[in-house]
Amino acid sequence: MTTAIALTAGDPAGVGPELLVRMLVELRAETAEDVAVISSREELAAGIADAGIDTDVDGLLDPAHIRLIEIDHPWPRARGEVGAEAGRWALDGLQKALALHEAGEVAGLVFGPLNKTSLHLAGMTEPDEMRWFENRLGAAAAVSEVNVSTTFWTSRVTSHVALREVADLVTPQSVRESALLLHRLLVAAGVSSPRLAVCALNPHAGEHGLFGDEEVTAIAPGVALAAETGVDVVGPFPCDTLFRRGFDGTFDGIVTMYHDQGQIALKTAAFDGGVTLEAGLVLPICTPAHGTAFDIVGTGTASMTSTRNAYHLARKLVAGAW
The missing domain is CATH 3.40.718.10 (Isopropylmalate Dehydrogenase)
Structure with missing residues (x-):
């Protein structure tokens, strides 16, 4: 072969x-x-x-x-x-x-x-x-652009779509699939037990529905579905603090809800050296x-x-x- x-x-x-x-x-x-x-x-x-x-x-x-x-x-x-x-x-x-x-x-x-x-x-x-x-x-399953830095990886629930469309595309199933895909890729790359975290969509992770309910109705259920398969995944967390825990090594991968949510963090901290993987x-x-x-x-x-x-x-x- x-x-x-x-x-x-x-x-x-x-x-x-x-x-x-x-x-x-x-x-x-x-x-x-x-x-x-x-x-x-x-x-x-x-x-x-x-x-x-x-x-x-x-x-x-x-x-x-x-x-x-x-x-x-x-x-x-x-x-x-x-x-x-x-x-x-x-x-x-x-x-x-x-x-x-x-x-x-x-x-x-x-x-x-x-x-x-x-x-x-x-x-x-x-x-x-x-x-x-x-x-x-x-x-055979979900496809996604996955971004790779020397510190951690990110997958996206949505990618090249208008921002106004993102909330409707964030579902328990799409969150689950993005988490499972990221887990499989990290294992293939040699990380035996990947630790994953999932971003919230809304400010402050929605504050229990005060700023939006996607965390309650879609993201947390998607995290639970992924965890049921044995994947080590937690969240959702506010993204304005979560990426610090990626860069300090707490997590191997972060599931983001939309393109710029992860790209801004990665390209600010690790622009030179980043890789995009067409995954799935x-x-x-x-x-x-x-x-x-x-x-x-x-x-x-x-x-x-x-x-x-x-x-x-x-x-x-x-x-x-x-």
């Missing part, structure tokens, strides 16, 4: 080509792990120029372990801007990765940062890449938690930390009980 990882640069107009090249340099120097690079020689050459690295495309590749799977249409040359061609290139790369997985040639995927506007200009109809993957791969699918799919950084394209200053962490998390999950 293969343990190879597929790598794509994501949006070619952003810092993805630079990050992909830097990752390949590290892999050539440090490992003999198998990877399939879904790109083109032109994109890799642009990444080399962006990174300012003294090598050529062949110097990034290794016939034994690092092979290039070329996208079969011209690489879009526009850099640092939104565009349909960039979105199509990014989607084509992801589609090739899924085809390689279907053929049994890769076991996981790491993709560079994407621009959702470019993806939609290219014809993507789903709200985000998570749902795009779900529609092509299917899922048939293979591990990881990406750096930052964006395309159009403003620094070509400056050679993109940080490798999140991309490196995304690769090593995918590698760990491929080796674990995914």
Whole structure:
């Protein structure tokens, strides 16, 4: 059974080509792990120029372990801007990765940062890449974007939806599924007995219904349902204090109710190094938690930390009980 990882640069107009090249340099120097690079020689050459690295495309590749799977249409040359061609290139790369997985040639995927506007200009109809993957791969249970820092993980009951829709989507079942998903992922990553906590939705956890009743009617029942399965999970707690207990190591994972509830905390305390995991699918799919950084394209200053962490998390999950 293969343990190879597929790598794509994501949006070619952003810092993805630079990050992909830097990752390949590290892999050539440090490992003999198998990877399939879904790109083109032109994109890799642009990444080399962006990174300012003294090598050529062949110097990034290794016939034994690092092979290039070329996208079969011209690489879009526009850099640092939104565009349909960039979105199509990014989607084509992801589609090739899924085809390689279907053929049994890769076991996981790491993709560079994407621009959702470019993806939609290219014809993507789903709200985000998570749902795009779900529609092509299917899922046996709940799917969610999970965010990973060096300290703790977060899952989301809701994600890329309008804030006005969140309360209606928070149900006992959705809370339960988000907690179970986070528990399974932490176990797969090597945490034998994950300790989980669940965020409230309303200020002060609703103050027993004074500021909203979702904690009473949906979140606490969902926590109880998850705990009945043997998961170590408690809550709901006010989120303005709960994250301190995540960062100090009290909890391994926190279930959040909506996108920014967890993202603000993680990106404030641990922006450099964060990873987003597209969870609940048939293979591990990881990406750096930052964006395309159009403003620094070509400056050679993109940080490798999140991309490196995304690769090593995918590698760990491929080796674990995914």
